[in-house]
Structures are given as structure tokens and as C-alpha cells.
Amino acid sequence: MRPLIHPAIDDVRPEAILHALSDPARAAIFARIMRAGCVEACSALAAVGDRVIPKSSLSNHFKILREAGLIRSERAGVEVRNHSRWDEIEARFPGLLPGIINAYAATPAGNADGIAALDDD
Amino acid sequence: MRPLIHPAIDDVRPEAILHALSDPARAAIFARIMRAGCVEACSALAAVGDRVIPKSSLSNHFKILREAGLIRSERAGVEVRNHSRWDEIEARFPGLLPGIINAYAATPAGNADGIAALDDD
């Protein structure tokens, strides 16, 4: 159980972010973490929309989001607390994340998965 | 040889765009088509950065860009002319493409592949 690798902000690559968010389930998870500011992992997110996601897949999704630099995960007792790295990424790649989140929000499927538009908040 | 399918703009899905552009080679190709307004396909784009791309891979890249809704391809004699669908996509998903292109442009690898920042044009 290795200790949760996070890339430095300067090592974050756009293709990793796009790949991570090109899966609607991961985009929905990220939107939820972003919105909540901090969401504990698997148990709280066992479903996206109406689709149930197995624990192992969920664990893998978090890993991909983490290694793309989108979230920061820290162990808090039994569970893992996940924060979005929104501000860091917005500083490095301005407009990237808002564009992506709003694009999903402009879509029926995205809405069904709980991705809502930002309009600066 | 079926006749080049393009999705209607309302059928374009964000995940398809993100997936298409999550490959740096495809992002570079798209940036080039976008910048030139219109670029004939394979022969003119046989290399991205310093990496040579085989014809079959290139053909596949164009297909993915096309089916994601990012470009429109039409046969012109022997060759295929590709146009970016930038305006349509910008109207449907405002800020999405600028965010992505600028993110790549903010990166050494992206620059090496010829992706330059926009700053509205």
C-alpha cells in the first residue's frame, strides 16, 4: 500500500487531465469533490447517476484523478479524504477546468450525473 | 470506403472531444487544422514534432477527430480536405476548446508540437 503519489503542479500534463476527465464517471466524481470542497472516497460515492461502481473500479478512478493532478488524497484514519486541486490547476491552465465542467453541464447526461454549470463561484 | 460520417453538433459529446484531444498527436493535428483554417490530410501532416506517424495511424486519428465532431472532412479529388468545426463547438461548449489549446500551449511538449496560445482570434 504505497503512500499516495501526487504530481507537483509543474509536472501536471494536459493530456493526463483530458484523459482523466474523458470518462463521464470520473468527471462526475471530480465535479462532486470540487463542489463539496472535500469528499471522503468510495463509500460516499458508490454510485454515479444511477450506475453502481464497484469498489475496485472506484479505487482505480481515484488513482487516475490523483495521478493526473486533479485531486489530492490524504488518509484520515480508515478513510481517504479527497480535495480538488482546482486552484492550482486553474492558475497553471486558466480556463481549462471551467470549460470542461461547463461542457458536461451543458449535456443531459452530464446533468443526470450531477455536473452543474459554474458561472464563476 | 464509407462516406465520412460527421455527428450533428447537438450529438457532439464532451467525453468524445476530451478523449480525442487527450492524445498529444491528435491535439497537435487539430491545432494545425484550426490555425490553417483548412489542411489537406495525411501527406501534409506526416509528422508531429519530430515523430513520424504511419499513414494508417494518421487515418485513424482523423477518424477519431471527425467522429468526435472536431473536424469536418470532405473528399476533394484524391485527397481529403479537413476543416475545424471550432465555431460550432465554441457556440455549443463555450471556453472548452480555448482552455484545452491554451493548456497544451502552456507546456514545453505542446510547443514542440506546434501548439500555440490563442488569446482570442
Place this chain on the structure above:
DNA sequence: AGCGTTAGTTCCAGATTCCCGAACTATCGG
């Protein structure tokens, strides 16, 4: 301390997707 429970990770095999050389098709110029 020992046990049960809960939270997540790791392992692995089947399914899917990606990559690219080789063969094929289509169009133009002579």
C-alpha cells in the same frame, strides 16, 4: 489483546481498445 466491521488497495483474468505494417481502393495524369 483479540474480534468484527468498515474503508480501500492489490491481484488477476477476460474484454476492449490501440497501434502500425501490409494489402486494398479510389482518383488523377499521361
Place this chain on the structure above:
DNA sequence: CCGATAGTTCGGGAATCTGGAACTAACGCT
């Protein structure tokens, strides 16, 4: 009709994705 050029399709090995099952770690309780 022939050759050359532009691009697509085919096929199979490589890489990646998915999810069930087994495993590990941190409590809470007695």
C-alpha cells in the same frame, strides 16, 4: 490502360480497462 499518389481497411500483437475476490489497515468494542 498504366503508374503514381492519397487514403482506408484488415489483422494481430501490445497495452489498457473492468470488476470480482482476496488482502491490508484502522477503529470500536468487550
